[in-house]
Amino acid sequence: MSKFMTSLGGNAGAFLAGGGMAVALGLGAYLAFGGQEHAPASMSTDGTQTVQSTIQSAEQTDVKQTPEVSETKAPTFDELRREPDGTTIIAGRAEPLSDVQILVDGQQIGSATADSTGGFAAIASLPATGDAQVVSLTAKSGEEMTASVDEIILAPSAVPTPTPTPTPTAVEPDVAEAVQTDTESAETAVTSSIESAEANTQAEQPRVAVLKSDAEGVSLLSPAITSEVALDTIGYSELGEVQLTGRAQPDSARVRVYLNNQSVISLPVGSDGRWKGDLPDVDEGVYTLRVDEVSPAGTVSSRVETPFKRESAQVLAQASANEDGPIKSITVQTGATLWAIARDRYGDGTLYVRVVEANEDAIRNPDLIYPGQVFDLPN
Secondary structure (H helix, E strand, O other), X not given: OHHHHXXXXXXXXXXXXXXXXXXXXXXXXXXXXXXXXXXXXXXXOOOOEEEHHHHHHHHHHHHHOOOOOOOOOOOEEEEEEEOOOOEEEEEEEOOOOOEEEEEEOOEXXXXXXXXXXXXXXXXXXXXXXXXXXXXXXXXXXOOEEEEOOOEEEEEEOOOOOOOOOOOOOOOOHHHHHHOHHHHHHHHHHHHHHHHHHHHHXXXXXXXXXXXXXXXXXXXXXXXXXXXXXXXXXXXXXOOOOEEEEEEOOOOOOEEEEEEOOEEEEEEEOOOOOEEEEEEOOOOOEEEEEEEEEEOOOOOEEEEEEEEEEEOOHHHHHHHHOOOOOOEEEEEEEOOEEEEEEEOHHHOOOEEEEEEOOOOHHHEEOOOOOOOOOOOOOOO
């Protein structure tokens, strides 16, 4: 045999290759012509032929294309607008066609149904009280109930104490007779003044700041667009750092913060006109806090200034001592209320927030130059 193979010499490879090609051609012909007659197939009753491999492929495709279960969307606030008489408009988003409940301190005060896009709006009555109120949402879609992550806090300011009316002094009869004419002539004016004072007293209601508490902190919700820099809140983080939030014109480059005319930090202004940031290493004491709005050209376009008392750790601890709810208030300086807001749901402890009342006396001339003022030099 070996001699035979040897005698073939170089022709053996050609022979084997030719034989291999013949086998390949024969197999191809079988698959092309004869294979169709003998391939396994399943016949349905109506005569339709279904190839087994096609079924298996379709089953595998179905498994791969199984859609993932989407997570239910938690309801969120877009806006909460409260009128002085307590009429409140609440708008937001939830799972499409879900039933939305509006809660104040855990008690339902209104409801709405989200439309096909998830938007909803409702009107409710929220009369002002001396205490802060927490507004939250729940949404029911099918059998699943989802609570909002964000909360709205209605934080009232102190109502000015009315000046007591002096008690009239009794007069002798003869004196009263002598002044009777003057009294009658002035009676109409006095009555009118009393009615006006009573009307003013009834109209005097606490201003309510609408705060939004979310994962990023606490800030004013949908404040009015401002034409100059505004300081909205002064707060303290869980670690005691001073936190500021406010607004500026959207085309502003940044705001620069000063304490006692010393530059502390420069904060960027977002595209929505909001700014926020922490003041590092502020010791306990009373300061003059100033915020300058800086234009893209580097000039000061507006500024606001206010007294600021950096509270001690003891005062902050007092604000949350014996806390029996998500928010508690204490008075920290004349006319100011510090709100202690529990934020466990965000992984925080307690934030302390003071709402800065808008005051025309706080606005300062942007053209004035202060000691220690920082200037941006043009390139």
